[in-house]
Amino acid sequence: MKRDFLRKIGGYVFAVVFIVAGWWLTAIVLNSPALPTPAETIRVLAGNVDVLVPYFWTSAYRVVVSLLVGTLLAVPIAQVCAHSRTLDALFAPVLYLLYPIPKVVLLPILLVLLGLADAPKIVLISLTVFFQVLVAVRDAVRAVPESAELAVRALGGSAWDEYRHVALPSTLPAVFTSLRIGVGTAIAVLFIAEAMAGSTGLGYFIMQSWSMVNYPRMFAGIIAMALLGVVLYAVFDLLERSLARWR
């Protein structure tokens, strides 16, 4: 147990060293102001923390709210779809056609409809998350054998017991897996949305620094956005593991 833990920590330390070394080398070889060395970046990050923090929170707020909204809408709909053949027959083709569309192309429409502040970004990311979670959870519910519900009822349980003790624990891992995988897309969409419209969030911060040819500042923004992604990924990974120990 302890050995495993140490090995894991060791793995992460190695990974960080590896990435930083690679970055350093690349920066030295390229010798371009667009890619500062790690040391320079840390200096700039430290110098810009005060400026960066509000941008970071704005972005974090948008992406977290969107993940919540998308998930809370998707889970019940997925459960209903998986349980009702009629609804699924109606909904499945719609889903099939809409799922592969990159939702980010809807951004201009949302900007026209909802303005430049939080609303269009949250709607857009929620939409992206919604479809990912919907498909994952629906498939997870379908994988539960039909007799699982019967088994609970045969033991004297209710429909709620079935949901609480079978459907939920069987599908929760799928929710967190899809969220973990979805974090990358969500941040990408967030970046595009913030870069294109408005004057808030890390996406805006990065592109504004870029246009001002302030590359170290731009890079600090990029690091902040990467950090947001890593933190969210790690959170979902942790949730997935602690709640889904049984898999």
Next chain:
Amino acid sequence: MLLTINIWKGDVVAESDIMVSIQHLSKSFGETEVLRDVNVDVKRGEVVVVLGPSGSGKSTMLRCINLLEKPTGGHIYIEGEEITGANTNVDKLREHVGMVFQQFNLFPHLTAKKNVMLAQRKVLKRSAQEAERIAIEQLGRVGLADRADFLPSQLSGGQQQRVAIARALAMDPHVMLFDEATSALDPELVRGVLDVMRSLAEAGMTMVVVTHEMGFAREVADRVIFMEGGVIVEEGTPTEVFDHPKHNRTKDFLGHIK
């Protein structure tokens, strides 16, 4: 002794020896009739094995016995009490009828012991201590005392199915229904589950068993019922049905199975 009482009280005592009585049972799903005029009496302590090709209505019949399916016609009595009447207490009924399915259907996030405890706590309202004591006792009975703290994912299919049996037994059922309990198992794991079922039968449990395990049927069944197309085609002792089947359809079926 029984005879004297029989003379005294007539049918009443004779009936109390009948654990499950299925009378003129029919079941339709919409237009399709799945069971037609099925009549079965299962005596206390009797083991009845139900055979039949796929789609013959075996599962549907079992599910009617604990009202997982609602019969469309006929009557079912459990320990003399009609369960097909308008005001059946379904919860009470299910406490006395245990069921094991082809899929193990354990709660994936709970250990074997917790799986056996949950319904005891929620449905029978037993204390945690009592539920735990019974869980350990029942897990021991199915040979899994040393696996009490394992999660389902850490158990083989055969072990999971034995936990499912222990979970049903912990509810103190008066009759156990088995619907192809070994069909989803790898061949080498079938044996352990059948052994548990056999020891249950030897301990006097009343059982209705749907299975394709002919060896088990032959050795353990008191009576074998062959169903096809929603009706009982033939029934009798294992020797009668297996060695001297009367109906051609039974012969065909047994021929196919062998």
